[in-house]
Amino acid sequence: MITIPYKHKMAAHCESGSITSLLNNAGLDITEPMVFGISSGIFFGYFHKMKSFPFPTFIVRNKPGKMRENLTKRAGIKFHTYTFKDPEKGRQMLNRLLEQNIPTAAQVDFFYMDYIPSWERVHINVHFIVVVGLNTYHYLVSDSYFPELVSLKTESLNTARFAGGNMSPKGFLFHPEFIPKDIDYEKAIIKGIKKSCFNMLKIPIPFLGVKGIRLFAKKIIEWPSLARDTEHLSHEIMKINILLEDQGTGGGGFRFMFATFLQQAAGMINEPELLDFSKKMMEIGDGWREFSLLAARFGKNRDLGPERMKELSEKLMDRAQVEQQFFSQLYKTIK
Amino acid sequence: MKEKDGYINCPEQQVILYVEKEDGQYGPMQTGSYLSGNYLDDYEIKRVHLEESLRIRVMKGEISMVKYYMVLEDLTLSELAARVGLSKTKVNRHLDPVHFGKAKVETLKKYADVFNVPVSNMLQVIMLKKGDNLESYTVLEEKKQTEGIEQVKTENPYVMLVIIGEKRK
Numbered sequence: 001m002i003t004i005p006y007k008h009k010m011a012a013h014c015e016s017g018s019i020t021s022l023l024n025n026a027g028l029d030i031t032e033p034m035v036f037g038i039s040s041g042i043f044f045g046y047f048h049k050m051k052s053f054p055f056p057t058f059i060v061r062n063k064p065g066k067m068r069e070n071l072t073k074r075a076g077i078k079f080h081t082y083t084f085k086d087p088e089k090g091r092q093m094l095n096r097l098l099e100q101n102i103p104t105a106a107q108v109d110f111f112y113m114d115y116i117p118s119w120e121r122v123h124i125n126v127h128f129i130v131v132v133g134l135n136t137y138h139y140l141v142s143d144s145y146f147p148e149l150v151s152l153k154t155e156s157l158n159t160a161r162f163a164g165g166n167m168s169p170k171g172f173l174f175h176p177e178f179i180p181k182d183i184d185y186e187k188a189i190i191k192g193i194k195k196s197c198f199n200m201l202k203i204p205i206p207f208l209g210v211k212g213i214r215l216f217a218k219k220i221i222e223w224p225s226l227a228r229d230t231e232h233l234s235h236e237i238m239k240i241n242i243l244l245e246d247q248g249t250g251g252g253g254f255r256f257m258f259a260t261f262l263q264q265a266a267g268m269i270n271e272p273e274l275l276d277f278s279k280k281m282m283e284i285g286d287g288w289r290e291f292s293l294l295a296a297r298f299g300k301n302r303d304l305g306p307e308r309m310k311e312l313s314e315k316l317m318d319r320a321q322v323e324q325q326f327f328s329q330l331y332k333t334i335k
Numbered sequence: 336m337k338e339k340d341g342y343i344n345c346p347e348q349q350v351i352l353y354v355e356k357e358d359g360q361y362g363p364m365q366t367g368s369y370l371s372g373n374y375l376d377d378y379e380i381k382r383v384h385l386e387e388s389l390r391i392r393v394m395k396g397e398i399s400m401v402k403y404y405m406v407l408e409d410l411t412l413s414e415l416a417a418r419v420g421l422s423k424t425k426v427n428r429h430l431d432p433v434h435f436g437k438a439k440v441e442t443l444k445k446y447a448d449v450f451n452v453p454v455s456n457m458l459q460v461i462m463l464k465k466g467d468n469l470e471s472y473t474v475l476e477e478k479k480q481t482e483g484i485e486q487v488k489t490e491n492p493y494v495m496l497v498i499i500g501e502k503r504k
Contacts, residue, residue: 010365012351032363033353051413111408112451117347119371119378123410123418147349147365159448164418231381238370238378246350246368256336256353260361282355286336293369300374 002098003133008142008149012250012257015067016041017144018105018128023077025103026176033250037261038185038192039070042254043199044323046207046216052166055226055236058216058243060253062199064107064126064167068174070195074188078178083170087162090171094161095134097175103132103142107172109163113143115150120246125167131157145248186269190334193265196258197331200323210324217316221309230302237312238299244292252285253292259285277330284322291315338364345372379474386471390460399435400457401426404450407473419445444492453486453495 006025011017011032016039020032036042045059062070071077084090097104110116110127133140138151161171200209207215227233243253250257259281266274294315298308338354345367354364370378389403405415416426421442428434429446440454447454452473461472463484472484483500 010349010351012353012363017351033361052411054409054411117371119375119382120348123408123414145350159451163449164420165414166417168417231384235378235381238374241370246348246370248350250363251336251341251352251354256361260353263361278361282336282361289336296370296374300377 001133001135002101003140004098004101004103006103006130006132006142006149008132009144010147011144011248013041013061013248013254014128014144015064015126016257017248018130018142019068019071021130021142021144022103022105022176023179026179028077028179031260031264033257033261034264035067035071036254036257037196037265038074038188039067040192040195040199041067042196042258044209044212044253046212046219048207048215048219056219056223057239058212060244060249070192074191075183075185076178076180077176077183079174080177082173084162085170087158087171090161090173091158093171094131094173097173098131098134102175103130104173104175105130106157106161107169108157108160109165109169110160112156112160112163113141113152114156115141115143115146115152123163123165125163125165125169127160189265189269193262193330193334197327197334200327201331210320210327213316213320213323217313217320220313220316221306224304224306224309230304233304234299234302237295237304241292241296241299244288252288255281255285255288273333277326277333280326284319284326287315287319287322291319341366343367343369343372347371347375383471383474386474390471393432393460396432399430399432400460401435401446402430404446404452405430408450410449415449418449421445440493453488454493455486455495455497 009021011020013032013036016032016036020030020035023030041061043060043062047053047058048056068079072079082093084093094104094106105128107125108127108129109123109125111121111123113121113127113129130142131139132142132149138153139157141150141152143150161169163169203209223236224233227236245251259278262274262278262281266272266278291312295312298304298312336352336354338356341352341354341364343366348368348371349365350368351363352366353361355361386407389398389406392398393400393403412423412426416423419426429438443457444454447457461484462469463472463475485498487496487498489496
């Protein structure tokens with residue numbers, strides 16, 4: 001039986017949370033919003049038709065894995081990473097790392113995390129947990145979405161690490177390898193902000209960034225024609241609330257976490273203008289939350305006629321407008 | 336968002352929100368999920384209705400248990416095919432009860448593993464008697480409120496131990 005001493009803490013998001021928790025436990029004092037901001041976590045993408053999704057959906061953060069990669073590029077923190085073709089080798093490596101007392105993050109299919117209530121669990125291959133112990137039948141797991149350390153059946157973790165499908169984890173593992181003594185936070189923060197602005201404004205793809213929010217606004221009108229029935233439409237409309245509030249965003253589709261990052265950054269790099277941006281971003285997040293609560297209410301009341309869809313669409317157009325303005329101003333200020 | 340506006344009573348699903356504290360500083364607060372705290376009953380009603388409509392189609396022979404679980408678990412044909420390691424054409428055939436009947440037990444096991452159910456559940460629908468009503472085991476099991484029946488894995492991947500409780504008087 002192995003139990004690595006590990007300070008578990010809930011976090012808003014699984015990837016930024018597991019990275020932060022690994023770094024904190026390795027002795028680096030860094031917050032989740034700082035990890036999120038430096039790694040340009042904030043984003044938007046709308047997917048109207050994709051092979052992997054049975055219904056249109058959207059994302060509010062950058063591509064899974066990018067947070068870790070960007071943190072390495074910008075703050076010099078190196079992680080040891082592993083992927084496996086053979087599940088047995090993947091299992092052995094995780095156990096070996098635990099035997100060496102190395103808390104190790106694993107990419108998994110969220111569906112098999114059976115300590116999470118069933119209504120939350122969906123097949124999504126990009127959940128991150130930190131494994132901190134092992135006995136004959138269970139792993140000991142630190143999951144940002146759960147208040148305390150939990151046991152997970154070895155069989156469940158092995159299945160979750162090697163689930164197939166879109167963004168299959170392939171047994172992916174990582175742990176910190178090198179943490180610089182003096183991180184140049186100023187450089188890392190500025191780079192993180194610039195890239196966030198670029199991602200929101202300048203990617204020449206019509207469904208990404210602010211353009212993606214506008215596309216979502218246009219396409220949500222079509223959602224009723226794509227649903228099986230009213231209950232299905234209600235479910236999908238209410239899922240907007242899950243994606244913006246519950247699915248590890250820290251609320252308001254990560255906008256509250258980004259506001260917190262800007263506030264912390266203002267103090268760290270002595271850039272008071274960032275405080276104003278931080279306040280504006282908090283207000284933008286409030287607008288997203290208002291939108292998501294409205295969607296939940298419409299869904300619950302089955303109030304899903306064309307007028308309501310139009311109302312949601314207008315709210316989204318408004319979000320696109322304010323974010324366009326915000327990121328344009330931020331880009332000019334930080335340049 | 337102000338900290339006072341973030342409080343939701345939902346111990347079953349806790350989340351972290353970033354909020355404005357009383358001193359104007361932004362930081363994390365642990366609270367409940369808005370949706371689960373307010374609308375979980377609605378989710379469950381829709382889940383029960385969806386399961387029922389799929390079960391009726393399964394029993395009429397219109398769809399197979401592969402389709403039943405695929406829809407319940409919100410998977411697309413492509414995603415399911417990639418997860419079980421079969422071609423889309425083959426999986427598409429298995430959605431139909433006639434072709435499903437030709438599938439090997441080994442293939443059914445692959446589907447069952449993806450759906451995280453015993454392989455025996457690819458060939459049966461379990462209902463529990465609740466008073467005068469029958470309730471679906473699939474939905475009850477998700478809620479972990481099953482009484483009287485338990486399916487336990489054995490070392491033999493193709494055999495489940497089904498424990499049925501005593502009949503209550």
